[in-house]
Amino acid sequence: MPAIRRLLNIRLPSAGSPANDFPASFEAQNMKDIVPSPPPVVRNDVAAVQALFQQNVVPSYSRFDIVLSHGSGSYLHDVTGRRYLDFGGGIAVSSLGHAHPAMIEALVEQSRKIIHCSNYYYNEPQGRLAQALVRLIGPGKCFFCNSGAEANEGLFKLARKFGHEEGRFEVLTAVNSFHGRTLAGIAATGQEKVKKGFDPMVPGFRQVLYNDLAAMRAALSPATAAIMVEGIQGEGGVTPALPEYLLGLRQLCNEKRLLLLMDSVQCGHFRSGRFQSFQRILEGVPGGETFLPDGISMAKSLGGGFPIGAFWVRAPHADLLGAGSHGTTYGGSPLACAVAWKILDVIEREKLADNARQVGEFLKTGLQQLAGKYPAVIKSVRGLGLMLGFELAANIPNLPGDPSKTPTTRFANLLHGAGLLAIPAGAHVIRFLPPLNLRWGEAEEGLKLTESVVAKLAS
Numbered sequence: 001m002p003a004i005r006r007l008l009n010i011r012l013p014s015a016g017s018p019a020n021d022f023p024a025s026f027e028a029q030n031m032k033d034i035v036p037s038p039p040p041v042v043r044n045d046v047a048a049v050q051a052l053f054q055q056n057v058v059p060s061y062s063r064f065d066i067v068l069s070h071g072s073g074s075y076l077h078d079v080t081g082r083r084y085l086d087f088g089g090g091i092a093v094s095s096l097g098h099a100h101p102a103m104i105e106a107l108v109e110q111s112r113k114i115i116h117c118s119n120y121y122y123n124e125p126q127g128r129l130a131q132a133l134v135r136l137i138g139p140g141k142c143f144f145c146n147s148g149a150e151a152n153e154g155l156f157k158l159a160r161k162f163g164h165e166e167g168r169f170e171v172l173t174a175v176n177s178f179h180g181r182t183l184a185g186i187a188a189t190g191q192e193k194v195k196k197g198f199d200p201m202v203p204g205f206r207q208v209l210y211n212d213l214a215a216m217r218a219a220l221s222p223a224t225a226a227i228m229v230e231g232i233q234g235e236g237g238v239t240p241a242l243p244e245y246l247l248g249l250r251q252l253c254n255e256k257r258l259l260l261l262m263d264s265v266q267c268g269h270f271r272s273g274r275f276q277s278f279q280r281i282l283e284g285v286p287g288g289e290t291f292l293p294d295g296i297s298m299a300k301s302l303g304g305g306f307p308i309g310a311f312w313v314r315a316p317h318a319d320l321l322g323a324g325s326h327g328t329t330y331g332g333s334p335l336a337c338a339v340a341w342k343i344l345d346v347i348e349r350e351k352l353a354d355n356a357r358q359v360g361e362f363l364k365t366g367l368q369q370l371a372g373k374y375p376a377v378i379k380s381v382r383g384l385g386l387m388l389g390f391e392l393a394a395n396i397p398n399l400p401g402d403p404s405k406t407p408t409t410r411f412a413n414l415l416h417g418a419g420l421l422a423i424p425a426g427a428h429v430i431r432f433l434p435p436l437n438l439r440w441g442e443a444e445e446g447l448k449l450t451e452s453v454v455a456k457l458a459s
């Protein structure tokens, strides 16, 4: 048994278990057929690609010095031939990893039939996907769009429509939340850095301390129409909601006739080990089994990398947005919905919710052990399933890199150097958001790579 597995005393399932069925042989042959060979400029030419960006791409992102070319399963490859274990998952997006055969098949097969038709007409994949999501959540209806921010915009409009006749329009959100980069998204987000330079903010949003029910109650005003929270704050540092907070918010919203909206863009879609993170958080909690918000926004893992967003709205409010009140040209295209529907099918068939829970627990235990062994580097570990974060200790003595960069950016650079992709959440937390079909052996490899970086910093 390899050392780290022995250390954690965890038995791995046999190689033939469902989560391990990704065919390794798929990689080369199928990729060649489907993805055309890149033009010469992207062959081993990091500087040339970076120059293309410098000259032609708006510099709104701070990028790592990696030029990716292709991926397979939980691994990504750069143009220099380096291979990385992908624990970033494109920020919680690549639910089935890279180049999954079922996803490719759905893309190809649906493309042959119809890619787009607009919402002037019906298409079966949209109806089927909506049916599948309603079945997973509860009585209600779905609206489809293209991103997480757009899904939240839809819920904000729903809240305004809901409160309109009484002059209520305000949505209360949480400090440290993240709800997207549109104008309403940054107004809703509880982080100053996303608002800077974009004043005046869209009116009707205020932030209240997360996990503080009394503060939320005190913050209500006669204009409040809704409350929106993440089940697990992602960009804010991987902080799960407390069960009593969620149940209390539900009660408060019932009492004051407010909509309870959950932003599940990052923490949803089985990442926590259940379809919705609130289902995982409320497991075994009295009253938890009947908990339902009034609206849920989704994106990221829903499309596994193909852009799609959605929101679900609970039955009593499901017809509030009537014909002509909301729309988007690409929303719910047959192609996007066929892919998302296929992903749901794979997740169910391969029991990837259980995989996320079990492999996630293994990973979390491993990280906690690293935190215990190297407290000068890792302060704490949190998260559920395959949405994990670890907080770096303050002032890590030997942390190399540009001191003007955040500790997490510098730490992520070290992980990348070791062959592991991970995502910073602010200045202090590193996130692991790997594919839901991550194998036990890959989790083990990720822990080893993490330890190689942490041990060096601690020495």
Ligand SMILES: Cc1ncc(COP(=O)(O)O)c(C=O)c1O
Residues within 6 Å of the ligand: 091, 146, 147, 148, 149, 150, 152, 178, 179, 180, 181, 230, 234, 235, 263, 264, 265, 266, 267, 299, 300
């Ligand atoms: C919780 C949450 N909501 C909304 C968004 C915005 O989603 P998108 O980038 O698809 O617009 C994100 C993106 O990170 C998110 O984490």
